[in-house]
Amino acid sequence: MNIEGDWLEQVALKVKRWPKVTIAAGRRHTVGLKSDGTVTAVGDNKYGQCDVSGWRDIVAVVASNVHMATNTGNAHTIGLKSDSTVAAVGWNTHDQCNVNDWRDIVAVAAGWRRTIGLKSDGTVVAVGRNNEGECNVSGWHDIVAVAAGDWHTIGLRLDGTVTAVGNNRYGQCNVSGWCDIVAVAAGYLHTIGLKSDGTVTAVGLNKHDQCDVSGWRGIVAIALGSNHTVGLKSDGTVAAVGWNEYGQRNVSDWRDIVAIAAGCAHTVGLKSDGTVVAVGDNEYGQCDVSGWRGIQLPDN
Template identity: 55%
Template structure:
């Protein structure tokens, strides 16, 4: 489960003690995680619209399958206090998703584009949130998607052999069992040009870029690089990656974190983080 998460203006890391580090803009309370305990995974809501700058949220999954959230709750995206038996979480623009142990999915938050219409989903093992769409991987390795499809970001019906999935502003990226990668979304988007990637073990999508973790601990990135969010080729010994709107995070084997990209709000100030760890 992901020990790192990146939003538009903040970054989150799971401490080995079960708490959470948060850096960046905390104007909406998304940094109010000081009392969190027994967290095994984190997610960060990614605010795309400029009018909502600074309004985002942070989500944590606990060992007992309950969920906690902090930050902006304008659409009810933090109303997860009653969720039980959750095994994986995802956070997007104004919403939160949680897949239960039985494979069904819970949703809270904005549903104007029907991105929370996941009540009928079954056998889900992985989730991701884009700005206006939601995607899931089924136990059989196929994918489902709901929400805005104006750029074809929900055209995932023919995908197979998936083990992971991620979603950006207007694109979706899937990781296959064999380490290859597939993508759907805005025609000609550089963030979708991943067909030649191989030996990938994890993928992460920012608003307009895509990041892939190689089996050897290196990292690939493609897409919008206006803030240097794709400048990751020198990274080594990476075991997990996360992508925010315009920044990228990488967790090293030793529990430290590296960052590249937009740091206007201090979301890349992770040099002091220690003991960031994936839950076992």
């Protein structure tokens, strides 16, 4: 019996159901992956986090999110290339962009001051800030997806269970009892899991009701901002709970959405025609995506 081959086949079958990350939202910027493998970005570029115009052969993008109270502009952007290597731009004070030597990567996640990479063998690598153990992932195995919050990191295992490392002050790492999970997302101080039946579970800080997802049904994708939670429904509509000071939850009229992303205080939706909509904080133009065209769809 080819154990490695069987395992990789199972991973491929499971991952095939999940959308590719073709739109990403950071603290003050938004990133989109085009169908031709190039990347576009709008918003704050103080640290060069939007300098992606030269990227080619990209298959997924992620952007680090920073809570407003944590820092005012630090951000970086990560691109996964078709050859399983990784590109990075932006703030690098903690070496979170030092990913040039990574190989055999199949998924990436970006947290505050760190970057996480998932390898094809189900192990995980990390670079960047590790003051609270948020990069202590070297012992992880059988992982099929990763997510990064401000100070905690989440790993989804092949068997549908979940593991976590890092800050757990508000119980955001209390995921050991979760099962039948098909996707995970991490916010500032909360964690969300999507179950195979389309329901959603949550742990962590709930000050703004960002964990009030127990009534959600028919969810196919999830995204987390600092203090708000967004769910994409199977009918192409979107649900949102949590902090709404900037209107980042005003998605009730969205239709024909195929992918979602959430920044600190803005929310982004990709439509089936490759165009993009956004609501929320737009101080740095991070919601100026109305002119985008040809953004890659999750199933392409």
